[in-house]
Amino acid sequence: MTNFFTCPRCGKAPLFQGVLKVVDVCPACGLVLKDHDAGDGPAFFAILLVGFLVTFAAGLMEYVLSPPFWVHAALWIPLTFLACFFVLRMAKSLLIRWQYRLALLKENPK
Numbered sequence: 001m002t003n004f005f006t007c008p009r010c011g012k013a014p015l016f017q018g019v020l021k022v023v024d025v026c027p028a029c030g031l032v033l034k035d036h037d038a039g040d041g042p043a044f045f046a047i048l049l050v051g052f053l054v055t056f057a058a059g060l061m062e063y064v065l066s067p068p069f070w071v072h073a074a075l076w077i078p079l080t081f082l083a084c085f086f087v088l089r090m091a092k093s094l095l096i097r098w099q100y101r102l103a104l105l106k107e108n109p110k
């Protein structure tokens with residue numbers, strides 16, 4: 001099984017440089033990744049999924065434990081940021097893999 005955060009064709013080179021920036025061209029196989037068009041798709045999935053989970057968990061915690069407000073702020077704000085970065089990477093990788101499967105990414109012309 002190939003790593004989820006590697007090139008969709010060869011699986012040898014990393015798909016991201018940094019946290020969320022996709023590499024322009026795969027250094028291992030030459031697949032051009034700069035033309036991918038994930039658009040707002042990853043942000044949509046991150047907002048939908050993380051928003052639901054964090055809101056549900058915070059509401060459940062308030063209902064069961066009723067902690068002071070600073071506990072909610074100290075827990076849910078950093079957790080929301082971390083979860084958004086993780087879901088953004090996953091969704092971006094997933095959408096780029098779908099584009100590759102549908103042959104929407106081009107070969108490197110060289």
Ligand SMILES: [Zn+2]
Pocket residue numbers: 007008009010011012013026027028029030031
């Ligand atoms: Zn590759």
